Amino acid sequence: MPVDPIQEQLIQARRNQILDAATTAFAQKGYHRATIQDVAKVAGIAAGTIYNYFENKTALLMGILERLNETERRDDDMSQMLKMDSHTFTQHYLRRRFEVLTQNGFEIFQIVLSEVLIDSDLRAIYMAQVIEPTFALAENYYAQAVGSGKIRSDADIALMLRLTSATVVGILVLRILGDREIVGKWDQIPDLLTTMMLDGILPPKGDV
Amino acid sequence: MPVDPIQEQLIQARRNQILDAATTAFAQKGYHRATIQDVAKVAGIAAGTIYNYFENKTALLMGILERLNETERRDDDMSQMLKMDSHTFTQHYLRRRFEVLTQNGFEIFQIVLSEVLIDSDLRAIYMAQVIEPTFALAENYYAQAVGSGKIRSDADIALMLRLTSATVVGILVLRILGDREIVGKWDQIPDLLTTMMLDGILPPKGDV
Amino acid sequence: MPVDPIQEQLIQARRNQILDAATTAFAQKGYHRATIQDVAKVAGIAAGTIYNYFENKTALLMGILERLNETERRDDDMSQMLKMDSHTFTQHYLRRRFEVLTQNGFEIFQIVLSEVLIDSDLRAIYMAQVIEPTFALAENYYAQAVGSGKIRSDADIALMLRLTSATVVGILVLRILGDREIVGKWDQIPDLLTTMMLDGILPPKGDV
Amino acid sequence: MPVDPIQEQLIQARRNQILDAATTAFAQKGYHRATIQDVAKVAGIAAGTIYNYFENKTALLMGILERLNETERRDDDMSQMLKMDSHTFTQHYLRRRFEVLTQNGFEIFQIVLSEVLIDSDLRAIYMAQVIEPTFALAENYYAQAVGSGKIRSDADIALMLRLTSATVVGILVLRILGDREIVGKWDQIPDLLTTMMLDGILPPKGDV
DNA sequence: CATGAATGAGAGTTCATTCAT
DNA sequence: GATGAATGAACTCTCATTCAT
Numbered sequence: 001m002p003v004d005p006i007q008e009q010l011i012q013a014r015r016n017q018i019l020d021a022a023t024t025a026f027a028q029k030g031y032h033r034a035t036i037q038d039v040a041k042v043a044g045i046a047a048g049t050i051y052n053y054f055e056n057k058t059a060l061l062m063g064i065l066e067r068l069n070e071t072e073r074r075d076d077d078m079s080q081m082l083k084m085d086s087h088t089f090t091q092h093y094l095r096r097r098f099e100v101l102t103q104n105g106f107e108i109f110q111i112v113l114s115e116v117l118i119d120s121d122l123r124a125i126y127m128a129q130v131i132e133p134t135f136a137l138a139e140n141y142y143a144q145a146v147g148s149g150k151i152r153s154d155a156d157i158a159l160m161l162r163l164t165s166a167t168v169v170g171i172l173v174l175r176i177l178g179d180r181e182i183v184g185k186w187d188q189i190p191d192l193l194t195t196m197m198l199d200g201i202l203p204p205k206g207d208v
Numbered sequence: 209m210p211v212d213p214i215q216e217q218l219i220q221a222r223r224n225q226i227l228d229a230a231t232t233a234f235a236q237k238g239y240h241r242a243t244i245q246d247v248a249k250v251a252g253i254a255a256g257t258i259y260n261y262f263e264n265k266t267a268l269l270m271g272i273l274e275r276l277n278e279t280e281r282r283d284d285d286m287s288q289m290l291k292m293d294s295h296t297f298t299q300h301y302l303r304r305r306f307e308v309l310t311q312n313g314f315e316i317f318q319i320v321l322s323e324v325l326i327d328s329d330l331r332a333i334y335m336a337q338v339i340e341p342t343f344a345l346a347e348n349y350y351a352q353a354v355g356s357g358k359i360r361s362d363a364d365i366a367l368m369l370r371l372t373s374a375t376v377v378g379i380l381v382l383r384i385l386g387d388r389e390i391v392g393k394w395d396q397i398p399d400l401l402t403t404m405m406l407d408g409i410l411p412p413k414g415d416v
Numbered sequence: 417m418p419v420d421p422i423q424e425q426l427i428q429a430r431r432n433q434i435l436d437a438a439t440t441a442f443a444q445k446g447y448h449r450a451t452i453q454d455v456a457k458v459a460g461i462a463a464g465t466i467y468n469y470f471e472n473k474t475a476l477l478m479g480i481l482e483r484l485n486e487t488e489r490r491d492d493d494m495s496q497m498l499k500m501d502s503h504t505f506t507q508h509y510l511r512r513r514f515e516v517l518t519q520n521g522f523e524i525f526q527i528v529l530s531e532v533l534i535d536s537d538l539r540a541i542y543m544a545q546v547i548e549p550t551f552a553l554a555e556n557y558y559a560q561a562v563g564s565g566k567i568r569s570d571a572d573i574a575l576m577l578r579l580t581s582a583t584v585v586g587i588l589v590l591r592i593l594g595d596r597e598i599v600g601k602w603d604q605i606p607d608l609l610t611t612m613m614l615d616g617i618l619p620p621k622g623d624v
Numbered sequence: 625m626p627v628d629p630i631q632e633q634l635i636q637a638r639r640n641q642i643l644d645a646a647t648t649a650f651a652q653k654g655y656h657r658a659t660i661q662d663v664a665k666v667a668g669i670a671a672g673t674i675y676n677y678f679e680n681k682t683a684l685l686m687g688i689l690e691r692l693n694e695t696e697r698r699d700d701d702m703s704q705m706l707k708m709d710s711h712t713f714t715q716h717y718l719r720r721r722f723e724v725l726t727q728n729g730f731e732i733f734q735i736v737l738s739e740v741l742i743d744s745d746l747r748a749i750y751m752a753q754v755i756e757p758t759f760a761l762a763e764n765y766y767a768q769a770v771g772s773g774k775i776r777s778d779a780d781i782a783l784m785l786r787l788t789s790a791t792v793v794g795i796l797v798l799r800i801l802g803d804r805e806i807v808g809k810w811d812q813i814p815d816l817l818t819t820m821m822l823d824g825i826l827p828p829k830g831d832v
Numbered sequence: 833c834a835t836g837a838a839t840g841a842g843a844g845t846t847c848a849t850t851c852a853t
Numbered sequence: 854g855a856t857g858a859a860t861g862a863a864c865t866c867t868c869a870t871t872c873a874t
Contacts, residue, residue: 014837030326032240036865046839051866110325117322117384118238127385156400162382162389163375163401170378174370176325177335181370192364193371196405243847245857254856256850265848446742448656451868462835464871473869530741533734533800534654543801572816578798578805579817583787586794590786592741593751597786608780609787613820638858660844670860675845 015053018043019067022060027107031061031115061122065112069129071104086150087198089141094190097168102186110176135161164197223261226251227275230268235315239269239323269330273320277337279312294358295406297349302398305342305376310394318384343369372405431469434459435483438476443523447477447531477538481528485545487520502561503614509557510606513550513584518602526592551577580613639677642667643691646684651731655685655739685746689736693753695728710774711822717762718814721792726810734800759785788821 021043025034036057040047054060084092101109116126139161145151171189175182182189229251233242244265248255262268292300309317324334347369353359379397382390390397437459441450452473456463470476500508517525532542558573587605591598598605645667649658660681664671678684708716725733740750766781795813799806806813 010837033326035863047865048840048867049838052837057865113381114322114325117318117325117381118241123385127387131382131385131387156393156396158389159393159397159400160404162387163379163397163404166378166382166390167371167375168378169381170374170376171371173321173325173377173381174339174374177331177339179335179339179370181366182374185364185367188364189367189371192367196368196371244849245847248857255848256857257855259849260854449742452870453868456836463869464836465834467870468833526741529797530738533738533741533797534657539801543803547798547801547803572809572812574805575809575812575816576820578803579791579795579813579820582794582798582806583791584794585797586790586792587787589737589741589793589797590755590790593747593755595751595755595786597782598790601780601783604780605783605787608783612784612787634858659842671844672846672861673859676858681844 011053015063016067018045018050018053019060019063023064023105023107023111026061026064026111031111061111061115064108065122065126065130068104068108068112071100086145087194089145090198091191091194093141094168094193098186098190101168101172106172106176109172113173113176131165135165167193167197219261223271224275226253226258226261227268227271231272231313231316231319234269234272234319239319269319269323270333272316273330273334273338276312276316276320279308294353295402297353298406299399299402301349302376302401306394306398309376309380314380314384317380321381321384339373343373375401375405427469431479432483434461434466434469435476435479439480439521439524439527442477442480442527443521447527477527477531478541480524481538481542481546484520484524484528487516503610505557505561506614507607507610510584510609514602514606517584517588522588522592525588529589529592547581551581583609583613635677639687640691642669642674642677643684643687647688647729647731647735650685650688650735655735685735685739688732689746689750689754692728692732692736695724710769711818713765713769714822715815715818717765718792718817722810722814725792725796730796730800733796737797737800755789759789762788791817791821 018039022034022039025038025042028034029038036047036050039060040050043050050060054063112126112130116123139157142151142157142161146157171182171193175186185192226247230242230247233246233250236242237246244255244258247268248258251258258268262271320334324331347365350359350365350369354365379390379401383394393400434455438450438455441454441458444450445454452463452466455476456466459466466476470479528542528546532539555573555577558577562573587598587609591602601608642663646658646663649662649666652658653662660671660674663684664674667674674684678687736750736754740747762785763781766785770781795806795817799810809816
């Protein structure tokens, strides 16, 4: 069956419309409490129509996760970043991560994270497809950075990267939880985090 | 109506038995997918009995959260910690936090976190009763530490504390998600984190 | 409105195409489990098109039944058969019935029978239009046969005919159920049945 | 878990109550058209209660079939029948089969037959557990009868038995379809059938 | 006349909650 | 206080039917 490109576009548009609605509905009530009717109502279509585009409710969740993945991957021309010094690199890296978070809307992470904590199948997918790639580039960079003496050689790179990423994840969680400091100073965070991570919270040695 | 203390103890024992079962059941299947029958089966009692001790299913979740609070608060004689230097204090503080996490079992955070991300009422309670107190002591200490020049005075204390806590939260999330680095090196994390936070990931100045 | 005969033929062709598809689809999944989409797919047309030719799903079933009727009636020039002796007549009659069954495909009886057992409206139609006519001719013949002494006069003709027809129906059912003896020896059955019915299963009197 | 015999009886009673209701409801509307609500209404209980006793709607059908099996098997002390002459044996056998049909109520066969024609899984079960055993005894007897010269030795026993059983099945079908002759003379059928099968419909040789 | 996306009523099924025992 | 059978509202999903294109 030859694919009509216009048909294909219409189908994609409808799928996106439904996924947008699902994101909204799931974020408001949570995946389980939100019904297909809720999603349909938000999308402004009949409930049955959703099943012309998605096999079942779970597929909606998967669809949201897939779209998230695409966004995550869509960028990251990191070739230049490897030439930067530690500070600039870290700064760029964190800014980029925060942009991705901000652009996607936090709802999407709210949904995905809360389900991922519960559903072990989803968890495996999420780890492999979202979390791990988030580590990948930095891991590559830091390995080189250690080699060239930019970073302390006694460090456990793998673990330290987890801690760094954990910080980003944790900030996201606190943001979703509604912490006012985090929400209010969202844009300053990447740079503050850069400083904190590179130099620590102690006063500069020379200052004492 | 005077309360019979023995009756009271029996009631508390039964409540705890049910909450333990609920924790187990919710952790396995998630709050929504776990049924009251599941909880009852784990507890070794009839489903109806649960309703003699808890108003409804939501109350089970609240009960779990309350018990978590009690644990969090049960300790923390921090009076001595205020006399410590920055490194020792931070180390103590992080070790303490990780102990609490480990002792409670991660399941409980898995349950609470996933629901808290969804349910805005629960979220408000959780923020006020669990997250905020976790900040409180440190906030107090660091304010003093800045005053006495132990910490760089240009820092945004409130925000920096959020970032620190975010790291702990994020580590917990990654642990729940099953990250192998985090799981394998769990016990080393508090100390590594202490170093990283205080000194940063840059090599010591003198090394260059 | 004068009917364009070419139009009429096209319509009939399309109706037959759809009924063929419906027969196939219904036989595979059963009337209820087969969807209009299934029928459309087998027919190679769109689902909506079916509704240009049939009022609803039930009408498809009726259409199948009607076509069955036409086949049943299409032949049966029985004028010569009345001149035959009992054995030849019975043999011809049974062979003819089995041909009809075989030609139509058993699927059609599978569909019709299963629905007829359930739907009382359909049942009335089926009785009046299919079963009863099947009796008619034979009834006529046997009445004459009794009159001329070819058949025992103490017999209850009407009932005996039902039993004979019942045998044919039952054989069909067993065939649909997949009985191996019946399936394997299908072609021998009319003649065996002729012998059995006329002479019984007892050994010939003279043999003893 | 030790089984409380009174509990067990109550459960069986409720199961039977539900199966009775299901038989009624399915016979009226057919298995597919009858809803669980219909069954519940007939049984005078809530729809959900049915699911405490049967896994799903299919299990209701299976339950009906199982009860039918039990009835079929409940009897048949055929040891004496083997001593009978052909006529008495056949008469007893057919009478017995008709009794079973009559006692169970025709609805049950209406339901089972119509589903069995459609569902190939069910068909296999039905063949193995209901139809085949119905053949078994007779097959045994007739084999002996042929050996002792009571039945013509040129007969294909296996096939002839199918034809006999087919007749019973066919009579049942015609009865369900509402044929008046069959319904009206139901009780005479076994004996008439006996005569017809043994002696054929031809007039006795000596009569000519 | 053909199409097939959209519809929404209605089905089977689950499960929190109640209450007679 | 403990039980667990009964309840029925609410959910997901299916599919006959319609109708704009």
